[in-house]
Amino acid sequence: MKVLITRKLPRVAIDLLLKNNIAVQVHDSDEPIKFRELVRYGKDADGILSLLTDRIDEKIINRLEKCKVIANYAVGYNNINTKAAKAKNIIVTNTPDILTDATADLTLALLLSVCRRVIESEMFTRSNKFTGWQPELFLGIELKGKTLGVVGAGRIGRAVAKRAAAFGMNIIYFNKSKKTEFELELNAQKVSLTKLIKKSDFVSLHLPLNSETQNLINSEKLELLKPNAVIINTARGEIIDENYLIAMLKKKRIFGAGFDVYQNEPKVNKQLLKLNNVVLLPHIGSATFEARSAMAELAAKNIINVLKGLPPITPVEL
Ligand code: GLV
Ligand code: GLV
Numbered sequence: 001m002k003v004l005i006t007r008k009l010p011r012v013a014i015d016l017l018l019k020n021n022i023a024v025q026v027h028d029s030d031e032p033i034k035f036r037e038l039v040r041y042g043k044d045a046d047g048i049l050s051l052l053t054d055r056i057d058e059k060i061i062n063r064l065e066k067c068k069v070i071a072n073y074a075v076g077y078n079n080i081n082t083k084a085a086k087a088k089n090i091i092v093t094n095t096p097d098i099l100t101d102a103t104a105d106l107t108l109a110l111l112l113s114v115c116r117r118v119i120e121s122e123m124f125t126r127s128n129k130f131t132g133w134q135p136e137l138f139l140g141i142e143l144k145g146k147t148l149g150v151v152g153a154g155r156i157g158r159a160v161a162k163r164a165a166a167f168g169m170n171i172i173y174f175n176k177s178k179k180t181e182f183e184l185e186l187n188a189q190k191v192s193l194t195k196l197i198k199k200s201d202f203v204s205l206h207l208p209l210n211s212e213t214q215n216l217i218n219s220e221k222l223e224l225l226k227p228n229a230v231i232i233n234t235a236r237g238e239i240i241d242e243n244y245l246i247a248m249l250k251k252k253r254i255f256g257a258g259f260d261v262y263q264n265e266p267k268v269n270k271q272l273l274k275l276n277n278v279v280l281l282p283h284i285g286s287a288t289f290e291a292r293s294a295m296a297e298l299a300a301k302n303i304i305n306v307l308k309g310l311p312p313i314t315p316v317e318l
Helices: 012-020 035-042 082-087 100-115 118-126 153-166 181-185 193-199 220-222 242-250 288-306
Strands: 004-005 023-026 049-052 067-071 090-093 147-151 170-174 202-205 229-231 258-259 279-280
Touching: 004 012, 004 035, 012 023, 012 288, 049 193, 049 242, 049 288, 067 288, 082 090, 100 118, 100 153, 100 202, 100 229, 100 258, 100 279, 100 288, 147 153, 147 193, 153 181, 153 202, 170 193, 193 220, 220 242, 242 258
Parallel strands: 004 023, 004 049, 049 067, 067 090, 147 170, 147 202, 202 229, 229 258, 258 279
Antiparallel strands: none
16 A cells, blocks of 8 residues: 655654555655646555645546545645545545644734734844834734634634633634633633624634635725734635735734735735735744644544544544
8 A cells, every 4th residue: 555645744654654554655845746746646546645735636636546545734624625535435634633732822923923023123133223222112012901803713713712811812703603611711702703803903813714714804804903903814815805904004004914824825925025014924833843743643643544444533524
């Protein structure tokens, strides 16, 4: 049996597969695998360990001759055409839970960075502009007492809320279903998306990307943001109307924004690069040693289970 791993990743995945007598072919590159290579090497693979940067569309899936499992090295799986996979009886798995804390930490890091202008002031210091303490140098926003609107109260959204509560923030959330335990634990209140955007000082996105969430935060919704609002996106760029948000940031219509993801990733809109009220990260939400190594292990275990005829550990809902 053979598994294709589409990019170099923590060694633990390879070791686990080898230990289970599964041959491993690694596309050993720092660049995403190309369509042609994916077809060439994936064609006779029994399983594929894919990354969120690999577009596994219907065209590719239909050319896989032996594949039983596609294990995505991410919690999001919008890069995979799950319908086409299902039609070919291919199981798709993801890596939930183990990257929740890493992503929630990074969300707070972005929020703090935007509110306290950490990057802007760090660049100021680095460029030798610090000439002494000043009463109004880089004034920012305090977190305590502010309202955080959590859009999507899944694992990551709730972990962000928990951290926010520790900073003394009030939590409101938008979610399909009511999360009673979460409400009780953090005194969180479920509201409509419109109300959330109107009432929040900070808005943080924690939804998967799908046809329902694409452009969910459109121009009309963005217009409802408070004048000093901060918006943070560690989910997927396509959930927000990025061009409209950029126009608002340019006009200083809101205080700022933190991005870990972009609409045309890996392209970052050039206009964003010129703004100083944004913090721009290169999609590193889950980039901790702990999370990435656990993700590699879980992805490998999902593959091993399926190839041994056992149920996958974390299949995605198809
Ligand atoms: C990262 O964006 C992930 O979906 O794991
Ligand atoms: C992902 O793990 C989520 O539920 O937010």
